[in-house]
Amino acid sequence: MRKFYESRERREELREEDELKQLILLPVVIIQLGVFGLLQYRTLILLELNYQDTTKSISRSKQYCIVLTMMKGATKLKEKVCLIGSGNWGSAIATVVGRNCERLPFVENQVNMWVYDEDIVVTDSLVKVQEKRKLSEIINFRHENVKYLPGIRLPPNVVAIPSIQDAVRGATLLVFVLPHQFLFPLLPDIREAAALHHPSCRGISLIKGLGTR
Numbered sequence: 001m002r003k004f005y006e007s008r009e010r011r012e013e014l015r016e017e018d019e020l021k022q023l024i025l026l027p028v029v030i031i032q033l034g035v036f037g038l039l040q041y042r043t044l045i046l047l048e049l050n051y052q053d054t055t056k057s058i059s060r061s062k063q064y065c066i067v068l069t070m071m072k073g074a075t076k077l078k079e080k081v082c083l084i085g086s087g088n089w090g091s092a093i094a095t096v097v098g099r100n101c102e103r104l105p106f107v108e109n110q111v112n113m114w115v116y117d118e119d120i121v122v123t124d125s126l127v128k129v130q131e132k133r134k135l136s137e138i139i140n141f142r143h144e145n146v147k148y149l150p151g152i153r154l155p156p157n158v159v160a161i162p163s164i165q166d167a168v169r170g171a172t173l174l175v176f177v178l179p180h181q182f183l184f185p186l187l188p189d190i191r192e193a194a195a196l197h198h199p200s201c202r203g204i205s206l207i208k209g210l211g212t213r
Contacts, residue, residue, distance in 0.1 A: 078106055080198075082171040083113040084186070085178030086139070086160065091149035093177050093206060098155030109157050112171065115139065116182075117162035120147055136160040165193040174203040180210060 081101055083094055094113055101107045115136045122138060123130050138146055139160035143153055161167040168174060168190050176183065194201045 077172070078108050079173050080108045080171045081111050081173045081175065082168050082194075083111060083158075083175045083177055084164070084168070084190070085176065085182075086113050086115040086135075086145060086148070087178065088148045089206070089208065090177035091145040091152065091154065093175065094154055094158045095152065097175060098158040102155065102157055111155075111158045112161050112167045113139075113158050114164050114167035115160040115162050118147075122146065134162070136162045164189045168194040168201075170197045172198050172201055174201060175206060176203060177206045180207050183207065 081097060083090060083097060086094070090113070094111070098111050101111050102109060117134050117136050119132045120135050120138055121130055122133055135145075135147060137160075138144075139154065139158075143156055143158075144150065145152075145154065164186050171194055174190070174194065
């Protein structure tokens with residue numbers, strides 16, 4: 001039994017030494033990556049599904065803290081995220097990105113979500129009257145995409161915007177989550193609004209398909 005505890009303590013010591021080596025080497029890696037590498041690292045953390053400091057991921061969380069601190073001093077700029085697409089897939093991604101933007105220190109709280117606006121018939125539960133309302137209005141009022149992802153609450157910092165130019169203006173990170181056949185007509189407006197206001201704007205494609213022209 002004594003040998004068991006001694007070996008366990010030794011494993012803990014080796015694990016701590018390994019973590020320390022990782023933390024010492026991390027700044028060297030960051031210097032090699034440069035600012036563009038830091039921006040890529042930001043993107044990975046933004047899409048992380050479980051950004052939590054749990055006992056199982058303490059080493060990873062320590063690295064995150066150091067990276068975030070160094071990035072904050074290196075870039076001096078908060079990310080501004082825009083989701084392009086608001087269907088079933090886009091709304092699902094919005095729940096993840098919205099929550100992460102609320103808790104990450106290097107990202108602006110508000111997440112713009114471009115919505116292809118359409119009229120939706122809704123029923124007022126109090127007066128039992130049906131009326132037509134714009135989908136973007138419903139999303140911003142109920143924090144729910146009642147047509148494409150009913151029953152799932154969207155984070156309150158996700159704001160539905162029907163104008164693509166207004167949605168992407170000033171964004172530093174575009175997350176594409178719409179059917180590929182709808183992307184090409186939007187590109188001129190995206191290029192004009194995003195590139196002019198922020199030349200280093202980047203994009204992530206979560207599009208489930210390929211289109212050809």
